[in-house]
Amino acid sequence: MTKPQKNTMQLDELDNNFAKAIAKAGGEKINLCIQCGTCSASCPSGRRTAFRTRQLIRRAMLGFRDETLSDKDLWLCTTCFTCLERCPRGVDPTDVILALRNMAVEAGHMLDQHKRVAGYFVKYGHAIPINEETRKRRANLGLKEIPPTTHKHKKALDEVQDITKKTGFDKLIGFKWEKGKK
Amino acid sequence: MPNRYPGLEAATRNVAEALGIDLLDIEGASCCPPPGVVKSFHRPTWLAIAARNLSLAEALNADATTLCSGCYGTLKDANILLKKDAAMREKVNKILHDYNREFHGTINVKHIVEVLYRDFGVEKLKNFVKKPLNLKVAVHYGCHLLKPTEYRTGESAERPKLLDELVEVLGARSIPYRDKMMCCGAGGGLKSSSPDVSIDMAKEKLENIKKAGADCIVTPCSFCHLQFDRGQIDVAKQLGVTYDLPVLHYVQLLGLALALDPEKLGLYSNAIPADPILKKL
Numbered sequence: 001m002t003k004p005q006k007n008t009m010q011l012d013e014l015d016n017n018f019a020k021a022i023a024k025a026g027g028e029k030i031n032l033c034i035q036c037g038t039c040s041a042s043c044p045s046g047r048r049t050a051f052r053t054r055q056l057i058r059r060a061m062l063g064f065r066d067e068t069l070s071d072k073d074l075w076l077c078t079t080c081f082t083c084l085e086r087c088p089r090g091v092d093p094t095d096v097i098l099a100l101r102n103m104a105v106e107a108g109h110m111l112d113q114h115k116r117v118a119g120y121f122v123k124y125g126h127a128i129p130i131n132e133e134t135r136k137r138r139a140n141l142g143l144k145e146i147p148p149t150t151h152k153h154k155k156a157l158d159e160v161q162d163i164t165k166k167t168g169f170d171k172l173i174g175f176k177w178e179k180g181k182k
Numbered sequence: 183m184p185n186r187y188p189g190l191e192a193a194t195r196n197v198a199e200a201l202g203i204d205l206l207d208i209e210g211a212s213c214c215p216p217p218g219v220v221k222s223f224h225r226p227t228w229l230a231i232a233a234r235n236l237s238l239a240e241a242l243n244a245d246a247t248t249l250c251s252g253c254y255g256t257l258k259d260a261n262i263l264l265k266k267d268a269a270m271r272e273k274v275n276k277i278l279h280d281y282n283r284e285f286h287g288t289i290n291v292k293h294i295v296e297v298l299y300r301d302f303g304v305e306k307l308k309n310f311v312k313k314p315l316n317l318k319v320a321v322h323y324g325c326h327l328l329k330p331t332e333y334r335t336g337e338s339a340e341r342p343k344l345l346d347e348l349v350e351v352l353g354a355r356s357i358p359y360r361d362k363m364m365c366c367g368a369g370g371g372l373k374s375s376s377p378d379v380s381i382d383m384a385k386e387k388l389e390n391i392k393k394a395g396a397d398c399i400v401t402p403c404s405f406c407h408l409q410f411d412r413g414q415i416d417v418a419k420q421l422g423v424t425y426d427l428p429v430l431h432y433v434q435l436l437g438l439a440l441a442l443d444p445e446k447l448g449l450y451s452n453a454i455p456a457d458p459i460l461k462k463l
Contacts, residue, residue: 025225045372045383048383049379075370075371075372075375076375076376077370078218078325078367078368078369078372078380079217079222079325080325080329080364080365080370081325081329081330081339082329082363082365084329084330085331085339094330098221098225102222102224105222105224111375113374113375114223114371114374114375116374117216117219117371117374121212121213121215121216126213127213127215127216127219129185130185131185134185134186134188137188137189137451138188138191141188141191141192141446141451142192142446143184143188143191143195147184147191148208148209148210148211149210149211149212150210150212150213152209152210153209153210156210156212159234159281160234162280163230163234164227166277167224167226167227167230167277168224168227169223169227172223172224
């Protein structure tokens with residue numbers, strides 16, 4: 001038998017410091033929100049999904065830390081900044097979402113597809129690395145086969161990789177150096 | 183961009199040459215990094231890598247330009263943030279010093295469209311047009327060229343004009359269409375995390391653009407370009423709808439008006455053939 005769904009919360013289950021933590025992580029103005037819903041009404045992603053920016057912000061303000069950070073809908077924002085431009089209170093919802101995403105990744109809720117892209121970045125210095133086909137196309141277009149980037153300069157790639165170690169990005173995304181390094 | 187759409191790189195280099203604009207390569211640059219993904223994951227890494235790229239451009243003593251609004255968003259935002267926040271700058275420079283680099287804050291970051299509109303100038307551009315384009319163009323601004331407006335250059339986010347003016351000076355007509363200012367759906371890591379939602383957004387725009395009777399779509403961004411160009415192949419495969427709308431980056435459209443060879447503008451490396459518009463010219 002399925003358990004009845006719990007629909008009440010005890011106040012002590014909420015994280016009272018969550019909004020403060022979001023503010024510190026870059027969503028400084030979250031507390032200015034008056035729940036008018038201009039953000040949800042402006043959202044091209046919410047037009048076709050259950051993603052509701054207003055709800056996300058409300059839940060975060062109330063202190064539903066785990067529910068907010070583990071919610072996959074957090075990743076439905078395209079960062080188009082329409083809500084940020086239109087918010088009458090200057091909450092900068094896009095910045096709140098980016099702060100929440102940083103916190104979600106920190107809490108271990110990173111999507112596999114994103115780990116892959118981030119891994120490419122650490123490995124090649126490019127989120128989309130070059131391949132044989134593109135090299136040929138570049139040559140056919142009269143371009144240098146290898147672009148003058150980390151693809152061409154080994155030292156530059158070393159620097160970029162070293163920076164990702166210093167900031168802890170490699171560990172954060174679970175990058176395996178022995179596998180990743182050529 | 184050099185790895186996904188080298189045709190756009192070729193178009194930019196050839197157009198710049200025709201206009202007498204000197205482009206310098208930022209040797210050793212990395213991915214900007216992408217604002218939608220790396221900034222979503224870890225802001226300090228996003229900022230440090232962006233600062234490194236900016237410091238390379240500073241060493242060339244030239245403003246940085248890009249034809250992707252995502253790269254622009256990262257470099258532009260990071261440049262402004264680091265210029266105004268001394269504590270943040272110090273933190274980032276502490277990392278960069280290990281490689282004998284430093285962010286000084288001596289240059290500006292400009293989107294290629296801005297360079298053409300503000301620095302080169304629409305009037306001057308007019309004099310270079312050799313072949314006025316008899317085309318109906320659906321202008322797609324995308325998001326990060328204009329927003330957040332606080333960190334951009336004063337253009338309205340709801341009713342901007344610069345790209346329409348740049349298109350019309352080439353003899354083409356910028357046609358109105360429903361939800362013109364809507365996002366293409368590619369950004370924010372959505373294309374990798376939820377390709378179905380992402381492509382549904384592109385489809386909505388394509389639908390509106392087709393209904394308005396456009397000959398082609400013009401974007402200022404290589405990621406929007408990818409979303410509409412290769413995205414049409416995905417829409418056809420997954421949803422069974424075809425639009426056959428050629429997608430051009432603004433530099434490609436400009437190149438046509440300068441009477442450059444379509445091949446040199448990378449028009450044959452787009453997924454959707456540009457032949458219908460080439461025939462019309």
